Amino acid sequence: MFHPKRFCIMGTKILFLMCLIVFGHSGAHAASFTIIANKSVVESALTRAELQGIYLGEKVKWGNRKHIKISVLEDDRTLKEFLQVVLGKTPSQFDQHWVRMVTTGKASMPPAFPDAQQLIDYVAKTPNAIGFVPSGQPGDAVKTIAIK
Amino acid sequence: MKKALTAMMLLAFAGPAHAVDLAGVEIHGFASQGYIKTSPDNNFPVSNSGEGSFNFNDFAVNFSKEVNPDLRVGLQLLAMDRGSYGKDKITLDWAFGDYRLTDWLGFRAGKIKIPLGLYNESRDNDAARTFIFLPQNEYYDYERDSVNAITGASVYGSIPAGSAGTVNYQFQIGTTPIPLDGASARNYSAYISTVDAPLTTTDVNSSTAFIHHLEWRTPVGVRATFSGLHTSFDGTATGIYTDPATSATTPVTAKWKFDSWHRYILGVEYLWNDLTLATEYQRDDYTVSADYQNPALENFTSKQASDGWYVSAAYRFTDWFELGGYYTAIYADRNHRDGSTFEELGVGAPWQTWQKEKVLTLRFDPVRNLVLKLEGHLIDGTWNMSEYTDASKRNWYLVATKATVFF
Structure with a gap:
């Protein structure tokens, strides 16, 4: 009834x-992370879909056709949150994705850094590089990228 | 190969890096050693698995270099052992140049991995998946050498689809190299052999193959793929015919052909936090013919229509432990799933035309770059058992364990 x-x-x-x-x-x-990029990057904002494409190795070019150089922060908390929010993946799923990419010759393994300052230094000195760090840490050596 | 790999592994573990980098050449690899045991009379897919076997390993090392930001070159050497095939012989797994013009357009030329279904491209590396054995209809071990890679060219790219996600595509054209001493050639021999005339393939020629693969990746964790492979191949096999009445023997040379082979695979994978669900359906259509050039044997032409599917689930409970399982069903004749084809022809029992498996896997990642797995299969039917004998049983088991180191 x-x-x-x-x-x-x-x-x-x-x-x-x-x-x-x-x-x-x-x-x-x-989020408690910030997307950063080398100052040569022309984009100042990216959609979540674009970030997904970049970190899955599908989107490889910036708007000016320069090759994107991605980097990964190994800090457990920031990595987990970035992957969950942006990619909807866990660290192990992300690792397996890149193991597949590398084993099939499709891409190089993104450089990974245990420390945020090391990643910032890499992004600052590498043209067309992108990365993510805990919020409040970027500094002036890199530009921040907003998520649309 | 093993010594070289060991040296590279030590280099890889010496620091925090994910790869060995020598003068701009990035080096990755994996070494995987397993143990397999099946029911005593059912050897699969290792020829002596019924007794328990360590002839179950995979080793690979790959080298790649970015020539310029748009151009990459690389190659992978692979050795594997499955008892009667592989035998740790070093083979060129893939080797190609890759030019990426834009996000939506790139070109590859050389020996390129074939993108069939969700996982064919990455099936070599045990660390890239939950299971030791991927479902055997879509990822048949005895077919790995013939559907692994195409020698030719491909065009590929990624096309944004707005809020619907991204569509990735690949089109390939070329030939599929089929080694004479591989498991595929052995399978072709089995197709055209008879009880009185066991034959061995002595020559294989592949026609031009065409492969298409579409992958739709949605923003909500769903990945759907549709793939197709279209080719033909033919060859020669030789052996001795023994007359069952007189025991007189005569040589046999057979011309055989697998014509108009069309394979389609539809797959869906869904990721939700630590849960991975996947399902795939595959169907094959082709015509097998044999011209024995011996009056004692009857030539034949036979249309084949097989299919199979699976559903799988895997859940990662902790950083170091994952549990997975799948159910798969494979049918030699999708128009007669009850196995009546074999029964009517008098060539075997109905259960020899299907293979249904229940699989459970434990995966452990105790430390970085090391994976340990334990897997059990309960199996009904023997369709995929290439090394079938009259003693083989309908209901059987397979237990496997594997340790993989990768960098």
Whole structure:
């Protein structure tokens, strides 16, 4: 038998759950990482789809047709959040993706840095490089890239 | 090969780098050693697995160099052992030049990995997946040498599809090199051999092959692929015919052909946090013919229509532990899944025309660059068992373990 009250309670629960999921998802965008790039890069903002393409080795050129040089920060917390927010992948899924890329000759392994300052130094001195670091750490040697 | 790999592994582990870099040449590789045990009378895919075998390994090393930002060259050497084939002979797995003009247009020429389904390109490296054995319809071990790579050219690229994600494409044209001493050639011999005339392939010629592969990667973790392979190949096999009545023997030379071979694979993979779900469906259509050039044997032409599918799930519980499993079903004749084809022809039992497997895998990543796996299969049917004998059983098991080091 149809019970309107139960139906409303169930509906409210589902709505609440969906709100939690949406809130959790949108909350993730208030990320604690910053995308940085070498000052030679002309772009100042990228969509999440573009960042996905870059970090999966699909998008390899900047708008000025220069070859993108990606870099990875190995810091566990920042890496996990960046991969989850931008790629929807875990570190092991990301590692396996790049093992496949390298084993099939499609790309070189992106350089990985254990320390944010080392990554900033690499991005600062490497034309067309991009990376990510914890928020508040970029400094003046690199430019920051907004996520559209 | 093994000594060279060991030296490179030591170099790779000497520092935090992910690869060895010598004068701009990036070097990666893997070494994978396993142990396999199957039911005593069912040897698959290692020829002596019924007794338990260590003839189960894969070694590779690859070199690549960025000539300029748009042009890369590289090659990979691979050796593997599966008992009666492979035998750790070093082969050229892939070797190509890659010129990327734009995001949506690139060119490759040389020996290029064939993009069939979700995982064919990366199937060599055990570290790149959860399972030891990928589902055997789509990733048949005895076919690995013939669908591994194409010698020719390809065009490829990535096309943004806005909020729908990205479409990646590859088109390839060339020939598929089929080694005479490989498992594929052995399989072709089995197709045209009879009880009284066991034959060995002595020559294989591949016609031009055409491969197409589309991959749609959505922003919500779904990756869908559609691939096709279209080719023909023919060859010669020789052997001795023994008359069952008189025991008199005569030589046999057979001309055989696998004509108009069309393979299609549809695949979907979904990633959600630590969960990976995947499913693929594959169907093959081709015509096999044999001209025995011996009056005692009857020539034949036979249309084949096989298919198979699987569903898999894998979940990573911690950084070092992953659990996975899949179910797969493979049918030699998709129009008679009950196996009545063999029964009516009087060539075998119905269960010899299918292979259904339940698989469970434990994967451990105890330290960086090291993967340990343990896997069990419960199997009904023997269609994929290339080294079938009259003693082979319908219901059987396969247990395998493998350790892989990669850099």
